[in-house]
Amino acid sequence: xxxxxxxxxxxxxxxxxxxxxxxxxxxxxxxxxxxxxxxxxxxxxxxxxxxxxxxxxxxxxxxxxxxxxxxxxxxxxxxxxxxxxxxxxxxxxxxxxxxxxxxxxxxxxxxxxxxxxxxxxxxxxxxxxxxxxxxxxxxxxxxxxxxxxxxxxxxxxxxxxxxxxxxxxxxxxxxxxxxxxxxxxxxxxxxxxxxxxxxxxxxxxxxxxxxxxxxxxxxxxxxxxxxxxxxxxxxxxxxxxxxxxxxxxxxxxxxxxxxxxxxxxxxxxxxxxxxxxxxxxxxxxxxxxxxxxxxxxxxxxxxxxxxxxxxxxxxxxxxxxxxxxxxxxxxxxxxxxxxxxxxxxxxxxxxxxxxxxxxxxxxxxxxxxxxxxxxxxxxxxxxxx
Amino acid sequence: xxxxxxxxxxxxxxxxxxxxxxxxxxxxxxxxxxxxxxxxxxxxxxxxxxxxxxxxxxxxxxxxxxxxxxxxxxxxxxxxxxxxxxxxxxxxxxxxxxxxxxxxxxxxxxxxxxxxxxxxxxxxxxxxxxxxxxxxxx
Numbered sequence: 001x002x003x004x005x006x007x008x009x010x011x012x013x014x015x016x017x018x019x020x021x022x023x024x025x026x027x028x029x030x031x032x033x034x035x036x037x038x039x040x041x042x043x044x045x046x047x048x049x050x051x052x053x054x055x056x057x058x059x060x061x062x063x064x065x066x067x068x069x070x071x072x073x074x075x076x077x078x079x080x081x082x083x084x085x086x087x088x089x090x091x092x093x094x095x096x097x098x099x100x101x102x103x104x105x106x107x108x109x110x111x112x113x114x115x116x117x118x119x120x121x122x123x124x125x126x127x128x129x130x131x132x133x134x135x136x137x138x139x140x141x142x143x144x145x146x147x148x149x150x151x152x153x154x155x156x157x158x159x160x161x162x163x164x165x166x167x168x169x170x171x172x173x174x175x176x177x178x179x180x181x182x183x184x185x186x187x188x189x190x191x192x193x194x195x196x197x198x199x200x201x202x203x204x205x206x207x208x209x210x211x212x213x214x215x216x217x218x219x220x221x222x223x224x225x226x227x228x229x230x231x232x233x234x235x236x237x238x239x240x241x242x243x244x245x246x247x248x249x250x251x252x253x254x255x256x257x258x259x260x261x262x263x264x265x266x267x268x269x270x271x272x273x274x275x276x277x278x279x280x281x282x283x284x285x286x287x288x289x290x291x292x293x294x295x296x297x298x299x300x301x302x303x304x305x306x307x308x309x310x311x312x313x314x315x316x317x318x319x320x321x322x323x324x325x326x327x328x329x330x331x332x333x334x335x336x337x338x339x340x341x342x343x344x345x346x347x348x349x350x351x352x353x354x355x356x357x358x359x360x361x362x363x364x365x366x367x368x369x370x371x372x373x374x375x376x377x378x379x380x381x382x383x384x385x
Numbered sequence: 386x387x388x389x390x391x392x393x394x395x396x397x398x399x400x401x402x403x404x405x406x407x408x409x410x411x412x413x414x415x416x417x418x419x420x421x422x423x424x425x426x427x428x429x430x431x432x433x434x435x436x437x438x439x440x441x442x443x444x445x446x447x448x449x450x451x452x453x454x455x456x457x458x459x460x461x462x463x464x465x466x467x468x469x470x471x472x473x474x475x476x477x478x479x480x481x482x483x484x485x486x487x488x489x490x491x492x493x494x495x496x497x498x499x500x501x502x503x504x505x506x507x508x509x510x511x512x513x514x515x516x517x518x519x520x521x522x523x
Contacts, residue, residue: 135461135480140446144463148444151491196447196458241463243423244411244476249443249463373478 007224008037009340014209026069029210038225048103052090052110053332083367087335088378110336111210139195146284159302161188171322173352178328207328211337235261254377255292270294274358277338414475
């Protein structure tokens, strides 16, 4: 067994990329990676690939789509789909294969063409399933946690809004972010209601994007860079509120389980994390995630943000990239992009959003599947070796 | 030829029937299951139980943006439906109907109303929505 290492990352500017096809997104992310590996990579070195997409554009985008976009036709390419944890789970699969010694140089690529679909995720809310969340869209699913969190704890509407303010401010400093504007707590509170209690600025935008990273064995890492980043741990778990646990009404037990697995593998705890990219598909999601990852106590996520701790200059910076709220959430690309951002942070290459000399970085996604009745979380922990 | 998928749980949908795990007490609704989602017992001994028509809102949202065939604003909740006898409640999504938005909160008691949920093009598909009990309305 060997420790997997990230040795390169590529990313395209996220946005409404009407001029680019789904295949174009993949090609651009792949080329961005190839061009960014410090000592270069020959495509023939790549011996396996994992591709994250939920194929929202409905193009039948299997592993062979990556072969078409990259030319890697003789290479095994596996498509991974795991709701909004798709990209992070694709990365986890690659890390596992490298750890096992079955792959030595693995490509992880995530992409989503969100704007070609006129229906997107909202149509799935209208499926003819009487008790499976008919009418429960993504903002509704997460909004229900906000309603209950506001009721059960001392959480305020302003604290929830502050997360959007923080992430939009970070996003203006991050070149790949889709929505480059700042907003105030009042702006968030006064933006149109999407699904009470969540408003427009509590929600991430609809965004096209793609990202890619290269994962290698420890032995081969220095062929590609003098500054590799070790994959210290990973975890994956599911949950549903239907199991009856009270904490599943306010929080995500799946995140708690996935992060426990990742911390245990890494031999690290939440106190060791210096920077995190977490799943802020909605403002409330990030607030809950502070608690579920153990950054603060249960019910104290609002206080955590009010004290400025997850801000760029705080002691536990969360989403320096602007998060999904600002950067956008091209589903299959999201987790891979977060890995790319943590890689940059740990190498001190994050430019205007660089945090102070981080040693340990955490990446997190929470996804909703099964017609809004199930949740799946993936957590990856990276570390300077 | 396959039938529409909502036919599979028609009896439970129309009669509020759940299935209780005899190992841990968890209640499945509406799917009749042979494994338990909470304790993982497999095969699980599941006993049919009758659910009450009165339940309690655990949390809710009010939807403003939905496909055209669904009315907005649309309040939707997670509702606990107690058993007619002893035991744990079932926890399920419920659409709210005939209820003012101001009447809804965490902990509000609601009653199941047999209503049309949607039409399959030829006939209405009926099941339960929930509303604040009429006698308690101001």
